[in-house]
Amino acid sequence: MIELAVFGAGRIGQVHALNAAAHPSVRLKYIVDPVASEHRDHLAIQTHAVLCEPEVVFADPDVTGVIIASSTDTHAKLLLRAARAGKAVFCEKPVSLDFSTVVDVTSKVEKSGIACLLGFQRRYDPDFRLIRERIVSGQAGRLEHIVMHTRDPSPPPRVYVERSGGMFRDQAIHDFDMARYLLGEEIAIVYAAGNSLIDPEIKAAGDIDTAMITLTSVSGRFVQMINCRRAPFGYDQRLEALCSNEVLYVENRPQRGVMIADANGFHSSTPMSYFIERFADAYRAEMHAFVDMIDNGSKPLAGIRDGLEAQRLAEAAIVSMKTGSPVRISHDWHP
Amino acid sequence: MIELAVFGAGRIGQVHALNAAAHPSVRLKYIVDPVASEHRDHLAIQTHAVLCEPEVVFADPDVTGVIIASSTDTHAKLLLRAARAGKAVFCEKPVSLDFSTVVDVTSKVEKSGIACLLGFQRRYDPDFRLIRERIVSGQAGRLEHIVMHTRDPSPPPRVYVERSGGMFRDQAIHDFDMARYLLGEEIAIVYAAGNSLIDPEIKAAGDIDTAMITLTSVSGRFVQMINCRRAPFGYDQRLEALCSNEVLYVENRPQRGVMIADANGFHSSTPMSYFIERFADAYRAEMHAFVDMIDNGSKPLAGIRDGLEAQRLAEAAIVSMKTGSPVRISHDWHP
Amino acid sequence: MIELAVFGAGRIGQVHALNAAAHPSVRLKYIVDPVASEHRDHLAIQTHAVLCEPEVVFADPDVTGVIIASSTDTHAKLLLRAARAGKAVFCEKPVSLDFSTVVDVTSKVEKSGIACLLGFQRRYDPDFRLIRERIVSGQAGRLEHIVMHTRDPSPPPRVYVERSGGMFRDQAIHDFDMARYLLGEEIAIVYAAGNSLIDPEIKAAGDIDTAMITLTSVSGRFVQMINCRRAPFGYDQRLEALCSNEVLYVENRPQRGVMIADANGFHSSTPMSYFIERFADAYRAEMHAFVDMIDNGSKPLAGIRDGLEAQRLAEAAIVSMKTGSPVRISHDWHP
């Protein structure tokens, strides 16, 4: 039995805690969340885990891995403590909203030698995995360009927006990661055009809700991102990869398998409501990968450096949007 | 140039006249329709054809083929005159609503030696042809059962129903034909359950608007027909053939390639409005086949005997529905 | 906490045991399975349940409900014991393959006054529920006819077929149930045509693998069933309900949300592999309904009499197929 602890009993913390507890070779020993709440206590009962202070976790030699799902501003500190304590980490992205902190923590975590899985869950989704296998195996032919749609069901509240680091660091970060993952190479040029067209609250918070981002890879291939804080029909999460033999599509997954036809036409269901539902399988697979990483030393699909590289693209996109010019990324320099 | 004449300037007569006139090796010489009407005269102008009496057509030695698209009660007589005059015939189904007349005319036409194409246009539709090729070539594997949906957009007016011969002879006849065509063998047992559930006018006319018909072939394979005089969304014309390797589907063809998504889901277009639109390609292909039959002696996909055999199934279905028992069809006897 | 016991640790027993154990207000106390096996023991560990003899369950006053998921031949006896012990029952269908036993047990269970939920899980599936709500609420208009497809991914092994009671009692029983459920009235006439077209082993076992079944309801509406022991693409489980305002479709649920396009066209995924996957949500909802029935006295969507009535249709279908004639069902007589 592998003994684990979860930091954070919020929405994503609950997902990870329940997946950990349901894993046949895991004992979820601790839940750490400083804020008393009904859902925190209920989670402890459901998972038979003990509520405790962070010190208890890091001092317990039987705990071999920690899951960091607490608020973003705690990630860096917890990562460094885990590194010092020699515990494997499953960390939700981002490491920090401050890029220099990301660089610093990444460097220290890598030096510490601990194993670290970064929560780019989309890499674990069976649909995205199928696409990638088809590219990597050569079956699809040469990948030439990618088009990605990420649209949230509705704009987040202003208080969330203000702490989010902005749409590029908060939402588009998953697309930046997927771009690198599927291309298998780094990005050379980032052009981002963005605006606040939907929600005046987002504008007031100094953020945008709509963006078109064009990435050109080192070898000259393209990734086009369409990012938005709202789609009238709900969560829009799609990808299209044009290869020389095939075009590969990840489509939205409908909530219901029901079609209704009437005099106006054929009507089918909205997609799964948001990422927690859409990526439920991915989160389960991620937990299995984390356990396998601890147990067998397997490499995770996304590590801490992938977080750094995706965030580098988000930083470039922010600069591009502000200056109105494409940003060229040097790949000579590495932190 | 092949010279042709069309009998009937109604809806289907117009389709055939225009297709004949547009055929590069056809001269549409005559249109025959006893009822003066604007659309008749307009059709003559559009096609550069002459309006005339039937006698003129049958007496003109340059006319090698006639298209019978007049009202059903004239088909038998015109077929027999064409047979006597030695003209190739393209006849709309049915030969007659009276089965003994069908038997008699079929026999006489066959003896006359004239070539005859019967207007089961669905055999000429590219989608249905693709399905059949896939079965005949063996690629789909052994055909085991077929499910067919035929639903009209809305019930026909009572006056039409009263002269139609009833839903089995008028509408389901195309499905009976397709069943035989795809199976490549005859039907041994017909069970039909029908009722008037939709339109009180149809009930008043002594007809039905909904029927489930099960056909068992001589070798024990099945065809299930679902026939109806209305679908809320319009014309429903589908087929599904379960074979040992593949299931083959002919689907409805949407009117528009537009999808609209909103908070209620995804909305796509109604199908093409009715058979004239849905089978426009098939009618064109039928005319080409008719010309090729005259020109090169090629065999049409459907001949006059196919009309007789399909109608035999309609007659059996009527008996089955009235008696509540399946009807066994003897294939020893042939007219 | 409601304390429950599960009889049977096979495939469906595992589903129910895990759902019971995951239910927040249930303690799964006992698992009963006379056959020692690794999966039985593993299930006990996973669910923290105790393996025991039937006597222990029925003698334990804290156990308020039992889940009968053992082999079909044990259902009747366990139902009667539960009735005597006054325990609520969640019983997998069928009560017995012998119809007179079903009649007898149903009568005794009803007299005993225990609450009983019968495992027609499809009634609990969110897609089928949505269809039914749309009919019951009147939104879809008047239901006129239903077409159902049930095709297994591949023929079951001969040993299964021989003990199954035949395709009508084993597989089509769910469709008979859904027919009654959606129509909201009883069936008056059953016509069944069946044959063994796919698997010689099924023929050798005296069973069929393909059937077309037409049901006519007391008020003259229709249900068309298409049942088969194989579909080349996997599990085919669909329904189409034609109502006066809408046609309602339950469609297959694809395994993957991936589409691949190449020079041959667009290729999408096979459906979920079989009923355990397809109806995972329904099984969970069923367990919640069982708990709610015990806790709050709510009526289950399917009770023991629904099992009897569905089986009556299966018996009629068998007679119809053997005699070649439709069977009329009297609704004056009730066991």
Next chain:
Amino acid sequence: MIELAVFGAGRIGQVHALNAAAHPSVRLKYIVDPVASEHRDHLAIQTHAVLCEPEVVFADPDVTGVIIASSTDTHAKLLLRAARAGKAVFCEKPVSLDFSTVVDVTSKVEKSGIACLLGFQRRYDPDFRLIRERIVSGQAGRLEHIVMHTRDPSPPPRVYVERSGGMFRDQAIHDFDMARYLLGEEIAIVYAAGNSLIDPEIKAAGDIDTAMITLTSVSGRFVQMINCRRAPFGYDQRLEALCSNEVLYVENRPQRGVMIADANGFHSSTPMSYFIERFADAYRAEMHAFVDMIDNGSKPLAGIRDGLEAQRLAEAAIVSMKTGSPVRISHDWHP
């Protein structure tokens, strides 16, 4: 009867000549094509038109309109001659590959007062029209961004590429036009990234085969274009318009309404092969609009100035791609 002449008997000339000849109130009097060919002569026979020199057309006072479907390098000269002769013009795009010529000819044609329809046929396609109506009527809500895919079935031959003016002027021009048409305002910023990833012949010709183009409108809304000279499955012509209430999609139109299912999944047909097939309805509607423009003075959906404005965007895209920087378009200056 309106008397018309067609210049050019090539692929698109044939489409227009046949549509003109089939129009009930048109007499196609002349076809002008200096190159003798079988298809030119066959077109004359099919349409009952006379082959003649350009002089004959412009000197014939009965000819009220001319259709310019000859090679691109003849457009400007023919337009000016038509302007001098006072004939209405239906001109295929572009007016010229040289932008200053476009500016000059547009100015002269506008001063001449002749009516001019420019061949942006996509504006006449019923699917694109439906989308636009939904935006203009306000039903879809406020348009916020557009994503367009235009991918040819396969790269054109090098000789075509060399005379085409490049992918932006030749192919993407239709998307530039559609962007302006749907937005209902002008474009302020153009960013284009392009490369030759597919066909070395295109690279050798100095052109590109893949491009991502981002347009920012004067009011700050976005249009994202994905343009490519190949899609593995054939012609890819789609649009997606995100509005505040609805997302509107124009989808590809499949060639066949056939689906085939096997152990690998569900397989549907490739799209209509290329623009001639895909936009057949649009070309017919365009001819009707041309006739209506002559007959009733109605305004065409696209005029000569729309050609100039679309081409201005193509020119800006070329500069953007070459310099690697977005290009800002001034709307103060007008030719």
